[in-house]
Amino acid sequence: MLKQPSHNEPADVVRRALDFKSEGTQCYKDKKYREAIGKYHRALLEIKGLCRVLGDPDPGPKSTSTLLPTISKSSTLTDEQKGAMENAELECYNSLAACLLQMELVNYERVKEYCLKVLLKEGKNFKALYRSGVAYYHLGDYQKALYYLKESHKQEPSDTNAIRYIQLTEMKIRRNAQKENTAYGCQLLNFVV
Numbered sequence: 001m002l003k004q005p006s007h008n009e010p011a012d013v014v015r016r017a018l019d020f021k022s023e024g025t026q027c028y029k030d031k032k033y034r035e036a037i038g039k040y041h042r043a044l045l046e047i048k049g050l051c052r053v054l055g056d057p058d059p060g061p062k063s064t065s066t067l068l069p070t071i072s073k074s075s076t077l078t079d080e081q082k083g084a085m086e087n088a089e090l091e092c093y094n095s096l097a098a099c100l101l102q103m104e105l106v107n108y109e110r111v112k113e114y115c116l117k118v119l120l121k122e123g124k125n126f127k128a129l130y131r132s133g134v135a136y137y138h139l140g141d142y143q144k145a146l147y148y149l150k151e152s153h154k155q156e157p158s159d160t161n162a163i164r165y166i167q168l169t170e171m172k173i174r175r176n177a178q179k180e181n182t183a184y185g186c187q188l189l190n191f192v193v
Contacts (some may be wrong), residue, residue: 010050010076010077010081011081013046013047013049013050014050014077014081014084014085016046017043017044017046017047017050017085017088018043018084018088020039020040020042020043020046021039021040021043021088021091021092021095023039024036024037024038024039024040024042024043024092024095025095027039028095028098028099031102033099033102033103034099034103036095036099037096037099037100040092040095040096040099041096043088043092044089044092044093047085047088047089047092050085086121090117090118090121090122090125093114093115093117093118093128094114094115094118094125094127094128094131096110096114097110097111097114097115097118097127097128097131097135098127098131100114101131101134106138108134108135108138108139109135109139111131111132111134111135112132112135112136112139115128115129115131115132115135116128116132119132124151124155126152126155126156126159129148129149129151129152129155130148130149130152130156130159130161130162130165132144132148133145133146133147133148133149133151133152133162133165133169134149134165136148137149137165137168137169137172142169142172142173142176143173145165145169146166146169146170146173149162149165149166149169150166153166
């Protein structure tokens with residue numbers, strides 16, 4: 001009697017994760033962002049399931065780190081499968097951030113979270129740097145926004161979106177400084193009078 005392959009065999013999980021990621025990419029291209037988000041999440045769930053199959057019982061659902069350490073320690077995956085899973089995870093997080101930025105009501109906190117996961121592994125990833133900067137800008141943390149936007153600009157000096165956001169961020173920083181100076185000046189006047 002032949003043994004039927006399990007749906008939890010690492011190779012099957014790798015294939016399903018990559019399939020969901022590819023479907024998410026197609027949905028994104030078709031501007032079906034909600035559907036794409038679902039596909040990317042399913043791919044990440046498959047990757048998390050792979051971690052369980054490989055022996056890590058709980059890779060941490062709310063962890064700021066990625067699932068990559070569990071995958072890279074695996075001896076049951078080929079180097080090609082490990083690389084595919086590592087790339088898929090980072091691409092899913094980067095793509096999730098891209099999808100969220102296309103939504104009518106953007107969750108900038110989540111965009112930041114996903115981008116920072118990518119940057120933990122690929123610190124010079126242009127898209128993650130740029131999207132982190134955009135997220136921080138809209139969250140009102142202009143110093144961090146400027147840092148990430150300038151880092152993205154170093155990667156792609158001709159990117160007009162990064163340049164535009166750098167200009168907007170610098171303008172916000174100057175305005176905030178002017179407001180603080182004006183408020184301080186008013187306090188001094190009140191103190192003197």
